[in-house]
Amino acid sequence: MLLVHDRSDREVPFEDGGRAGQAATAFWATDGLGHRRILRSDAVIARVVEFLRPLVEPSSMEARVA
Known part of the structure; x- marks a missing residue:
């Protein structure tokens, strides 16, 4: 789980x-x-995408199915 929280x-x-x-x-x-x-920050969106990428890349999905 990724948690992103702003100090303000x-x-x-x-x-x-x-x-x-x-x-x-x-x-x-x-x-x-x-x-x-x-939720609209480009930096936050990029960080979330990078966090999720290994979970949704086709190679990762194929490895879990095999």
Whole structure:
């Protein structure tokens, strides 16, 4: 599980996200994106894509089916 949380999130305090992040396999803190803009950040989207890529690449899927 990847958790991306912004330090300036006013809806979910960063400290709460940090606790949830302890259960995550990857935790990435951002600055200045808040609770909603984080979803439109090119950097965040790129990081999420890279995190998910091994799970959805055809070679990975073929290996799991075989």
